[in-house]
Every structure is written in structure tokens, then in C-alpha cells.
Amino acid sequence: MFDTLPSVRMIAVAALAAGLAAAPAQAAGPIQVSSKVMVEKKTAAKDGTTSVTLAPTQKVVPGDKVVFVLDYRNTGAQPISNLVLDNPVPQQLAYRSPAQGSPAPEVSVDGKTYGELATLRVRTAAGGLRPASPDDVTNVRWRLASPVTAGAHGQFAFQAVLK
């Protein structure tokens, strides 16, 4: 065990300037997580199939589906355990589903209680409870059960619709 703790610096997020830059020069932390927002682009292949790829967000208008991608990489020398990525869903977006190929996140409708959407309840104006719908999701969260070894990386993603 180490006597000194690895230093972790909060990465200053430049809210407006970051744009789509996938990984701006960050301070050396053991875990680098970059957030990207993409749109699905369908392209027809020669054999008649349609493949879905992710493209940068050129035009996003209300009703469009976007994909938020979290890209994590362990740049340190030590394995990282208990990695939790908690992504508050921006207010103007309605959560829809995990992106194709991504593990399903746990979701929350209040930022406190996480679980499968089917198990969550939302308090109604009348004081009762109703089952939560994807529109109610305020946070999505992924918890990695296994340690991220040095140099390992991966991605999570979810789909949302611009309200």
C-alpha cells in the first residue's frame, strides 16, 4: 500500500468552450473521462443493410435523438476500483434508453435512489405514486464491478431526445 495518496484534481470544465473536443489536455489524473454528444447517422451499405454510426452533432433541433458517450481510461499505474460514473441528464433532454452496445445504466428519478426504471416510482401532484417513465429520469449511473487495470478503457452511452 502506498503512503501517499494519488493526487486527484478536479478537471475544470469549460462549459461553453469545450465543444466536441473529445479529450482536451487534462491534468494527469489516474482516470480520464471524456464526455461526448453524438447523433445517430444511418447509412445504407452496398449489400442493402443499414448501419448506424455516430456522428458529431451538427444539427440538433427539438425532437432529435442524441447519444451521450462517456469514454473512460485509466491513465495511471494503479488499478482503479469501484468506478462510478454518474451522469445527470440535462434538463432539456428526455432519457430514452442505453445506446446500442452499451450496458444499461441504473437510472434515478430523484438523484438519490437508483435502480431499474420499472422499480422506480414518481410522486404525482395528487399525492399518489405512479410508475416512472423514461421522461422522469434525472440521472443515469454506471457502476463497474471489476477494477479498471492500468491502461484499460471503455465506454458507456445513453440515448436521449431533445425536448
Next chain:
Amino acid sequence: MTTEPSTTNVTTIFNREYKAMFVNKVRLLLLSGTAVLATTGTAHAAHTAAGTVITNTAQVTYTVNGTAQSTNSTTATFVVDRKVNFTVVVDQAANTKVNIGQTGAVTSFKLTNTTNGTQDFLLDTAQAVPLGILPGVPDFTMGNLKVFVDGNNNGVYDPGVDTGTFVDELAADASVEIFIVGDVPTTGSPNLSEVALHAIVAAGGAAGTKGTALLPTDLNLANADNTVDIVFADNDSDGLLYLGDIARNGQGIAYAAYEIGVRNVSLTVTKTARVISDEVNLLNPKALPGATVEYCLTVNNSTLLTPASNVVLSDVVPANTTFVPGSLTIGLPGVPGIACTLVSLGTLDGYTGSYDTANKTVTANIPTVIGGGSVAASFRVTIN
């Protein structure tokens, strides 16, 4: 543990390092305030306003050698683009009924802005040449066509009040009434004349200033994530049968019609007189000096189904007689020789009467005589 570089193909991007080896107790660190939303437009319930900057940041917690740490992801940002959409529809249940030579005849339209932002709209109008299901030549051509916006939002055209000629600063999901005003020619066959209202979406943002027409952002241009692109999403507002509008062009057209219907009715007036009393005979009063005489005017509209509007009866009181004040009654016709009028219609709006002392003229205003119906007016005089 795979470490191949990630691509943007979603079918391959996700590494499968998710196998559970052991489950640790996970601490959740909730950071508030990272999901900063900077908005330049007003947040709207239905659609996110154009220009809204949406940012996404994930909070990350983890442990290294048993020590809890936290950090944030980078922030992904995009700007909500302008989804231009609006509808323009005719807003009257039937054709506007007009008469030959009528000026200032109004048709009404409603324009609804469903863009995710405030827009101006440029307006123009023209005589429509009907296509498709309607014949190709208008039956008559309206003159002096003008477009006005309902400035006081009362849904009715007010000459001199509703003077705006373009829609100024119409908020998202707001509607405004628009009027076409025109003059009916003095000749023409009794039929239809269609007019078209043409609306073009324009830039908003400056109250009282007519914005310039929007142009959609070229889809082939390089990515412009931090600018508000313009995307036209409007439908073909006049359908496939009409060629005036197409989908996704930032324009809308709606049509309304002026209709010259029946232009005259057969209106007849009969006048009778009856001596009511002569101060001498209780039965069969005679027309003696001092006797009271009731005159009965009955208006009959024998054209079925077409009402006559604004009928004005005027009658000069005969020489050597004096009008009995307050004796004018307008009502449904009674039994001839017994009573001129039944129930008075004077309680209804517009059924009014007056007596001009100088000209000795009795005037009765009857708003409507229905097709096939009659209205009577009676007044009394005394013989000098």
C-alpha cells in the same frame, strides 16, 4: 481486457470489461451543480428554445488502493438549433358573404408559430387562381387587397387599429390572427373569389422591426456546433393539389374565399290605417278631429331563406295630424284590423325607432327580416 482504440461505430465501441469479479461497496458521491445549463433563449415548456446551450458532465467516483477519489468528466456541449415550423390556416367557418361594391370585406386567418424561438413573419396576399378541385378562374377579382395583423388581439379586424403589415415577435407556440381586407368589384357574378395569404418566416429579436427572411443553414457546411443553425421543418400548408407551398421552405399559404350570394330579396311594405277612438263613439269610431288613428306598416320578405338586413322604414306623418309620442311599436305582425303588432321586438338589439319632429318623420330600424317572414311597425297620430 481489450484495449483496442475506440471507433465511432456503436456496434464495436464498447469494451467488455464488465465481467463481475467481485462486488465492492460503492460509494456514491453526489455533486450538485455540475449540470450547468446556460440558456440564451427563454426556456419553453414545449420545445427547447433555439440557442440553448446544453452541456453534459458526468461525475466520477472511484477508489485507488482503497482510497476514495472523485473527478468529473469533460463537458460535452451543443447548441440547440432553430427548428422553424409554423402553420397558417383560414380561421372562419364559411366564406365571407359580401355584396357587390362592398369595400373593406374581411377574411380571417390564424398563424401559429411552432418554432422553438420567437419569429417575425412577412405577409403578402394575392388573388388566388384556384387549382385542383376548384375551377381555374376566379369569378370576380378583389380590389385593393391588403393584409393586416390583429394588433389588439381581439380576433376582429378593427380598421385603423389593426395596421401592422407583418407579424412582429411572435413567441413560440403563440398564435396571431391575420386579416385580408379587400374591395368587391361593382360587377360580378354571384359566386366565389379566393384570396391567398402568404407568410414567410423571418428573423425575430427586434421588436417593431421587420426581420429579414430566414434561410436554412446549408447542410453541407462544416459543423457549426456553437452556432444556431436554421432547420426548416414546416409542412406543405396547402396540400398537394395546390402548388403555392411546398414542405420545408419556411413559407406557408392559406386560402379564404369571398362569396357574393343572393344580392336582393323581394321586399314589400303595406300600410294600413285604423281609427282607434274619436272621443264621441264608443263603437265604430270615426275620423273626427281629435280622433286617434293607428298606422300599420308591414314589411314582408318573400324571398325564402335569404334574410333582409338593416331594413329602415320611414314615414312622414300626414298633414293636420300629430304624432302621439311613444306610440311607435315594432313587432311581429298581428291580425289585420284588430292589432297591428303582437309581441314587441323592441327589447331585442337593434329594433329601434325614432320620431323627427322637424320633418314629422317616423323611423323604424329593423335589423333583420327573415326569408319568408314579416315585421310590422305601428304608430298613432291624432287628427288636429
